[in-house]
Amino acid sequence: MSGTVFHWRGRGLSLSGERWEAASPRGLVVLMHGGGQTRHSWSVTARRLADRGWETLALDLRGHGDSDWDPAGDYSLGAFSDDLVALLKAEDQPAVLVGASLGGMVALTTAAAEPERVRGVVLVDVVVKVEMAGVRRIRDFMTSAPDGFASLEEAADAVARYNPNRERPPSPAGLAKNLRRRENGRWYWHWDPTFMQANDDEPQRKVDLGALRAAAAAVTAPALIVRGARSDVVSERGMRDMLELMPGAATVDVPAAGHMVAGDDNDVFTVALEGFLSQLAPLRTGTFPAARTAR
Numbered sequence: 001m002s003g004t005v006f007h008w009r010g011r012g013l014s015l016s017g018e019r020w021e022a023a024s025p026r027g028l029v030v031l032m033h034g035g036g037q038t039r040h041s042w043s044v045t046a047r048r049l050a051d052r053g054w055e056t057l058a059l060d061l062r063g064h065g066d067s068d069w070d071p072a073g074d075y076s077l078g079a080f081s082d083d084l085v086a087l088l089k090a091e092d093q094p095a096v097l098v099g100a101s102l103g104g105m106v107a108l109t110t111a112a113a114e115p116e117r118v119r120g121v122v123l124v125d126v127v128v129k130v131e132m133a134g135v136r137r138i139r140d141f142m143t144s145a146p147d148g149f150a151s152l153e154e155a156a157d158a159v160a161r162y163n164p165n166r167e168r169p170p171s172p173a174g175l176a177k178n179l180r181r182r183e184n185g186r187w188y189w190h191w192d193p194t195f196m197q198a199n200d201d202e203p204q205r206k207v208d209l210g211a212l213r214a215a216a217a218a219v220t221a222p223a224l225i226v227r228g229a230r231s232d233v234v235s236e237r238g239m240r241d242m243l244e245l246m247p248g249a250a251t252v253d254v255p256a257a258g259h260m261v262a263g264d265d266n267d268v269f270t271v272a273l274e275g276f277l278s279q280l281a282p283l284r285t286g287t288f289p290a291a292r293t294a295r
Contacts, residue, residue: 003046003058005066008090010083011074016066017059017087020050027119028095029277030087031058032103034260036142036191038065040177041100044266045273052274057095059087061103063192073194080106081113088117096277100124100262101138101233105212111223112215120280121223122273125234125261127242128212134232134259137162142196148186155179155187165230165258216245223249224276226269228257250276 003018018039029049031042039058046056060067062083063075070079084106088095096119099107104126111118141162149155156172179187223246227234243249252272254261262269 002043003050003056006057008087010062010067010086011079013062013068013070013083015060015062015068015083015087017057018046020046020056020058022050022053022055024053025055026053027055027277027280028091028093029054029056030084030095030097031056032061032084032097032099032106033059033064034101034103035138035195036064036189037100038178038190040065041263045262045270048270049274049277054096054277057087059084059103061106063195065190069192069194073192073197075192075195077105077109081110084110085114085117088114094119096120096122096280098122098124098273099126101126101259108212108219109215111221112218115218115220118221120221120276121219122276123223123225124269125226125228125231125257125259127225127234127238128209128216128245129238129241130233131235131238134234137232138259139196142189145189146193148182148184148188149179150186152176152179152187163258163260165228165256166260166263213245216242219246222276222280224252224272225249226252226254226261226272228259228261229253229255230258231261233259 003020005016006019007014007016031046033039033041039060042058046058049056061080063069094117097107097111099105101124104123107121108123111121145158149158152172152175155175156168159175160168178190180190181187225239225242227239239251243251254268257269
C-alpha cells in the first residue's frame, strides 16, 4: 500500500510528496528525510500513522527524489524551510513536523520562524552540537560514488559498509527507490550531486551555530528528540546541550539504532513517535481556512 503522490510549489521549484489519508484524522504529520534520502524512507512509519488516525505527508526535499533540482544549487536551510512553509500555508491546520538529520534541521528552523503553523516537533538524531567525526563519515559516504554503481548489489554493499548496525535485506531491490538508473546502465543516488558541493558539515549546511542555538531556544511547540544510541553524530554531550536550549523537550533513545534511526529500528521509533503524538493537545478546528495541496 502506498500513499497518493502530490506536488506543491516551493521557492521556485516543483516539489513532490506522498499523502496517506486517515479516516477521521486526528491531525497532520509532515515527515522529512535526511540528506541523500527520499520520502520512501518513511513509508512504514507513514502507513502506521495513517492507520492510527494521522493524515501524513512524506516529502521529497528539494534536490531529492522526484522533486526538482535547483539550477542555482541553492540547498541552504533557508531554501528548504521556505519550501516547507509554502506547503504549510497550503494546508488548513498546524502540522507536527518530524525530521531526520537534515529534515530535523529544517523542522527546527521552521518551528522557530513559524510557530503558529507548527503543532509539534520531532527531531530524529539531530542536535545543534553534533559530533564532527560522524558528520565527516556522512560526507565521505555521500561523496564516495560519483560514478555510480554497476548494480543494486554494489550499492547495497556500500550501504552495508556505511551502516553495519542495520541487518542487510535479502534482496537489494528496495534500494531502487533511492537510486536512478541512467542511460549508461549505472545506478546513481536519487539526489542532486550539487547538494554536497562545498558542504562539509551536513546537516547544518553552513548555518551559523549561534543562529541554530537561537532557533532551538525559540521553539515553543511540544518537542521530542529521538537519538540512536549507536549514533556517531549525536552524543550524550550533544543531547545535554540541546536540552539546555530546549528544556521542555522529551527524549527517547533507540538502543539498536545509529544515525539512521527510523530505518535501523522502525518499530521502536514509531512507537515513540505515536506516544508523543497521543499526548498533544486536541487541535482547534478552523485555524487556517486555506486551500489544500494538489492531489
